[in-house]
Amino acid sequence: MNQPSRNxxxxxxxxxxxTLSTDFSFMNYGFAPLSAELSGSTxxxxxxxxxxxxxxxxxxxxxxxVVEVSCGRGGGAAHVAQGFGPADYLGIDISENNLTLxxxxxxxxxxxxxxxxxxxxxxxxxxxxxxxxxxxxxxLYDNPAKFFAEVHRVLVPGGRFLHVDxxxxxxxxxxxxxxAGFRVDEVVDITKNVVRALQEDSERRExxxxxxxxxxxxxFRDWSGVKDFRxxxxxxxxxxxxxxxxxxx
Ligand SMILES: C[S@@+](CC[C@H](N)C(=O)[O-])C[C@H]1O[C@@H](n2cnc3c(N)ncnc32)[C@H](O)[C@@H]1O
Numbered sequence: 001m002n003q004p005s006r007n008x009x010x011x012x013x014x015x016x017x018x019t020l021s022t023d024f025s026f027m028n029y030g031f032a033p034l035s036a037e038l039s040g041s042t043x044x045x046x047x048x049x050x051x052x053x054x055x056x057x058x059x060x061x062x063x064x065x066v067v068e069v070s071c072g073r074g075g076g077a078a079h080v081a082q083g084f085g086p087a088d089y090l091g092i093d094i095s096e097n098n099l100t101l102x103x104x105x106x107x108x109x110x111x112x113x114x115x116x117x118x119x120x121x122x123x124x125x126x127x128x129x130x131x132x133x134x135x136x137x138x139x140l141y142d143n144p145a146k147f148f149a150e151v152h153r154v155l156v157p158g159g160r161f162l163h164v165d166x167x168x169x170x171x172x173x174x175x176x177x178x179x180a181g182f183r184v185d186e187v188v189d190i191t192k193n194v195v196r197a198l199q200e201d202s203e204r205r206e207x208x209x210x211x212x213x214x215x216x217x218x219x220f221r222d223w224s225g226v227k228d229f230r231x232x233x234x235x236x237x238x239x240x241x242x243x244x245x246x247x248x249x
Contacts, residue, residue: 005142006140006141006142007094007118007119007120007140007141007142010094010095010140010141011094011095011096014027014072014093014094014095014097014098015095015096015097015098017097018073018095018097018098018100018101020211020212020213020216021208021211021212022101023208024045024073024075024208025045025072025073025074025075025078025101025102025105025106026045026048026049026072026073026075026076027048027072027073027136028048028051028072028076028135028136029048029051029136029166029194029197029198029225029231029235029242030048030050030051030194030197030198030201030225031047031050031051031054031190031193031194031197032047032193032196032197032199032200032201033193033196034046034047034050035050035053038050038053044204045075047197047200047201048075048076049075049076049079050197051076051135051136051164051194051197052076052079052080052133052135054164054190054193054244055133055135055163055164055244056080056084056133056162057246059131059160059246061080061084061085061086061131062085062086063085063086063087064086064087064130064131065086065087065088065090065128065129065131066080066081066086066088066089066090066129066130066131066132066133067089067090067091067092067122067129067131067132067133067154068080068089068090068091068092068132068133068134068135069092069119069132069134069137069147069151070092070093070094070119070134070135070136070138070140071091071092071093071098071099071102071114072093072095072098072102072137073098073101073102073105074091074099074101074102074103074105074106074112074114075105076133076135077089077091077102077106077112077114078102078105078106078109078112080133081109081111081112082109086111087111088111088113089111089112090113090114090115091112091113091114091115092114092115092116092117092119092122092123093114093116093117094116094117094119095116096116099114099115099116102114119134119137119138119141119147119150120141120142120143120146121150122150122151122153122154124154125154126153126154127153127154127155127156127157128154128156129154129155129156129159130155130156130159130160131155131159131160131161131162132151132154132155132159132160132161132162133162134147134161134162134163134164134165135164136164136165136166137165138163138165138173139165139166139167139171144173144176145176145179145180148176148177148179148180148182149180149181151180152180152181152182152249155249156249157249158248158249159248159249160246160247160248160249161177161182161245161246161247161248161249162244162245162246163244163245163246163247164190164242164243164244164245165242165243166194166235166240166241166242167240167241167242167243168239168240168241169238169239169240169241173243173245174187174243174245174247177245177247178247181249182247182248182249183247183248183249184245184246185246185247185248186244186245186246187243187244187245187246188243188244189241189242189243190242190243191235191238191240191241191242191243193242194235194242195232195236198225198226198227198231198232198235199227201225202226202232205224205225205226206221206226208220208224209221209224209226
């Protein structure tokens with residue numbers, strides 16, 4: 001039997017995770033240090049939230065049509081939709097269970113919608129979006145170049161692409177984004193900030209792992225960035241880089 005595509009594997013993995021634990025609404029490795037506003041906050045997922053704020057930086061979103069590709073369980077989408085004033089914020093994800101969790105967790109936010117879709121074939125008209133966000137997801141796609149071309153297609157001229165992801169040393173997302181026709185404005189290596197976030201957030205991550213069935217905990221420690229497990233180690237020893245790219249169409 002043929003191996004399912006990476007996109008399909010991601011869909012199945014995140015759908016399954018969505019049935020195992022509903023105790024979190026972010027699935028990224030986070031950013032530290034926290035801003036003054038977040039450092040005193042009791043928000044349990046504040047490091048993950050900080051990653052979204054860091055990615056946006058000073059990019060104006062007020063009144064804009066914003067799309068987040070691979071919004072996961074919608075924690076970042078809800079925060080940005082409510083706090084940054086976009087006219088419309090559409091979260092797209094390949095996992096329907098993620099979107100069910102997102103809609104249940106964040107009902108009634110007027111400018112926020114969710115829709116199932118594949119990053120490599122966005123369900124959007126060409127030239128209709130002002131800003132596209134993509135957080136810790138493009139490394140999972142079958143063909144990231146196809147995704148970057150899709151982002152270029154759906155953005156208006158002058159539209160912004162805000163991308164942040166981990167990648168192996170020999171991969172170069174900013175170069176791929178440039179090859180899709182974008183002007184790359186800024187590339188920021190935040191690997192050390194992500195490692196620090198995982199150190200500071202490790203206890204919470206371990207507590208979440210403990211809510212999973214015992215035979216799955218090792219895999220989830222590796223995957224979720226618990227200190228001294230696989231993802232953490234790859235970032236700490238530099239096998240993986242974690243970079244922000246801000247680009248203009
Ligand atoms: C590591 S999670 C990050 C989720 C979210 N951005 C966050 O920070 O919480 C990666 C997400 O990518 C989604 N995904 C994977 N492949 C996809 C594809 N081909 N199209 C759309 N979403 C995809 C997964 O379902 C998952 O929600």
